[in-house]
Amino acid sequence: MKPLLGWLSARWRSIILLVWPLALLPLAVSPYSEARCGYVVLVMALFWITEAAPLPVTSLLPVVLFPLLGILSTDDVCIQYLKETNMMFIGGLIIAISVEHCNLHKRIALRAILVIGTSPGRLLFGLMGTTMFVSMWISNTAATAMVTPIAKAVLAELKAHEKAEKRSAILAIDEAFAEYTQETTGKETKQDSPEDEEEETPDKEAVGYFLGICYAATLGGTGTLIGTGTNLIFKGLFATAFPNGENITFAGWMMFCVPLMLLCTLAGWLWLMILYMGLFRRKKSGSAVKTAEQRKAVKLVIKKSYQDLGPMTFHEGSVLFFFIVIVLLWFFREPEFMPGWAAAVSDVEVQDSTAVMLVCFLLFVLPADLDFLKFRFNADKPCKPSPSLITWKVVEKKMHWGIILLLGGGFAMAEATNASGLNDLIGDTLSVLNVLPDLAILIIVCIATTFLTQFASNAAICNIVLPVLAKMAVAVEIHPMYLMMPACLCCSYAYVLPVGTPPNAFVMGECNMKTSDMIKAGLGMCVISIVFLLVLFPTYGGVLYGLNGFPSWAANSNTTESFHDL
Template sequence: MTAVLKVTVAHRNYLIALLLPLLLLPLLLVIPTKEARCGYVIILMALFWCMEVLPLAVTALFPVLLFPLMNIMDSTTVCREYLKDTNMLFIGGLMVAIAVEHWNLHKRIALRVLLITGVRPALLIMGFMSVTAFLSMWISNTATTAMMIPIAQAVLQQLHKSEQETSSAGQVAENVNQAFELQEGPDKSDTSQETRKQDNGHVLTVEKEEKREDEQQLQEKKHLTLCKGMSLSVCYAASIGGIATLTGTTPNLVMKGQMDQLFPKNNNVVNFASWFMFAFPTMLLLLVLSWVWLQIMFLGFDFRKNFGCGINAAAKVKQQMAYKIIVDEHKKLGSMKFSEIAVTVLFLLLVVLWFTRDPGFMPGWATNSFNKNGQSYVTDATVVIFISLLMFLIPSEMPMYLCRNRPQQAQLQVVPALLDWKTVTEKMPWNIVILLGGGFALAKGSEESGLSSWLGGELAPLENLSPPAIVLLVCLLVATFTECTSNVATTTLFLPVLASMAQAICLNPLYVMLPCTLSASLAFMLPVATPPNAIAFSYGQLKVIDMAKAGSVLNLVGVLTIMLAIHTWGFPLFNLNHFPVWANSSSPASCN
């Protein structure tokens, strides 16, 4: 029996892949409608994603096979969904991020900020969190965490090593003083007094030894606690920082793509600038609150001590030694090379072009020049692909013939560009591109089959609840669901349903879609919830209960922060108090 169980567990993915489609077949037989066929595909993909029966990207290819076979959509229409404008925005953004990583610009930024913040416990955590959050706004959350955690561990190890050396030096001094005092005893030859003194000395030595062991255990415990707090601060900051920009994390791009898919006449209401103005303050507030919470949980309530006020000389010495590590690491990078300067200039140019393309509150450079009949010909994807192409054209070094101090007989060499295709193919997560496409195909299939409209009608009774209550329920549901499955899969499954529900009850679709998208990034409780959590957990200092305790409170804080954001600056930014014309035009109901 045990052998059979072992074989079953070992081959569970094969069994699930075979049995799940068969178990769901009654849905097609009992309800022989187009909506039911689309629902069959969505449920099957959701279960495959949750159970990770196949790689996520492979499961995302199901619509290419099943939608044509079930007469939901033709193959050409389905395949067209896999490389939309949003996918090109994602690819271009990752190319820029790969260039930043390739030339170590992200490490220079990280070390520079840490030199400013210093190594006092509270400020050290704040420094690592701020750097991680900033970097994850532009490059992969996983890559940011993988880079920052080793740096954090090195700094903490040096802090711990300095503390141990300080304690050892103090113990040696005490032993020397004690031996000197014993030798300086009176010259009387009273045996009983000498024996008593030796006994007292032995007792004192034992007590000091026990005290030293207790101090060492306390130091180890403090070090472990600080390591836990630092690891969690880095992985949480990576997830939080990603919500600030449209390209920061994949769910944001899913939301952008779903908006353009479901509401093609939305007047580009969600672009890089509008998203940043809404999500960046939300990110900052959540980052500060998470820093305060992690400080309370892992450093205690003594904020004066956490900020390094009133510490003794020994503590200052160990902090100086840890700070020296950061200084040495920064010195190893040397002065900025031509390649780093070029990538920095192109990166800043990209941000400026994104912000000024069509900011909404004022005419942008593309508002009138590249517009026809109210349709913008230039999008954020156009801008990022332009910058990416420049990175393949601009050399990574100053050409020798432009240098003043070039050798007279220097050999002519072709300077490589800032970016090459080999580097891109090695670091580009093509699986996410396919996963994004699968999500867009699902959304299109739900629309074509009428499933979205049907689900929206079924959820119409929610109009009896107040809109804030609906948003709160949605945020809590998505934040819970994303702990167990991919945040991309979560947004892919929820957003079309929520958009239809909003139409059915005459709510602005953005009022529920924005909180849903941000809540999908609140995966703080489990190591498997998101790659940054897994990287932090892999260092072996954290237990699942540590992450669950810290993450459960942070999930709730995140939901409340999103609720605050959507009901304050979110309303005027996206005009959420009105049901928009672009949503009403595709709505089965009439909303005024």
């Protein structure tokens, strides 16, 4: 039995890749297009969830299967891989890479921590706050990787001070004991070296700091449309399912998600303070930052790291300027509370990708320094071209090409379910849920999505769940955003396991914490996030997005075409 289990554990991916498509083969040869489309959806769903094949590779299957099964033409499938949403994602990544390339994100983080303070609560709040803000604009993993070394340096300094204080105390006691022994017995005693101490276990407070960083990175990604891939997946799938529906704007997303993000981050900070920092409990003698000397040492470490960056360069200042410009362009393109700039400059629809591509072009052509202004008369020192603010070589190395394919694969699958009529089948099946209150359906959706995203890729779960919820909303006559947007946010709430999201795995490797620590703290964060979401979205979100009633554009969408009998 043991050899068999070992063989299965080594080859389970190959078994899934071979057995699952063969088991579903009757659907692929069915005369009904709905069944053939269902074959592709089920095959891709299991491959995405188990990662039997790399996620981007699985995302290429629609290009092969949909044309061969007679569902969509090759042109109709391929065009889904570079829609406006994908272009916005590419532009957002280029902006983020530019910020990382000039170390602007590190300068912002260190400065913010210096301003906030270095007591236990303030240090945790500073690490979480800066990680959250940076993660709104660059990838969650990059934000975590940026702040984690800062936390490690701070904690190493704290540990060094603790050991020094402990060593001083031990030496003082030993000297007093030796003096007493010599007076009473006239013999000298051998003093134990403080170096003989047993190796310390990982500090409980250190676990709290690292968990705070990865949770803040996850929550920061929910704050803007470009913060994480699942947000843009929602935007693209919503537009595909409801082409006449409401436009998901950058400003409209932030108006709800930023307050939710701030509340969840603040509650998460409080939860970690209670769980790991002893808040509302008597202070223990081993508290990490308990003396003014230690707080001063932490501040010196952070200040030195900040000073090592040197003064802000022309490169950093230029990238910061264009970063502010693109945020303003995104926010005021269609701010909803006032006319946007897009309507003033053009009669055709101008979306967010237009603005970001303009800024990206400028980043590639404008110089990173002012050396081009210097004119040299010395022929022995020829002038060199000034490097641009970002180069294509840097972008090629850091661009997440796999996520772009994952977005395209999800959009192609959504387009195929519309074209094949599978939408109507799913809608008719889910219409039995109309007996439940809307809030009950929302609670079930949020809990189920949060549970699933703990074990599989957030983007994969989003691609699988959201098209189903679009059909469910139409079937039970609920505003589609009422189910789809909370489910999209819940796809990011992967706090419990290291495999749930890259920031979790990253801090797990950096900090010697137990999996039980992550599970215990992560379950609390899941409850916090879901509760805030369930309270805010039906109330504040309902007013903001006008979720009362079933909109006419959803009733007239291609998801409500009558489904013919199989």
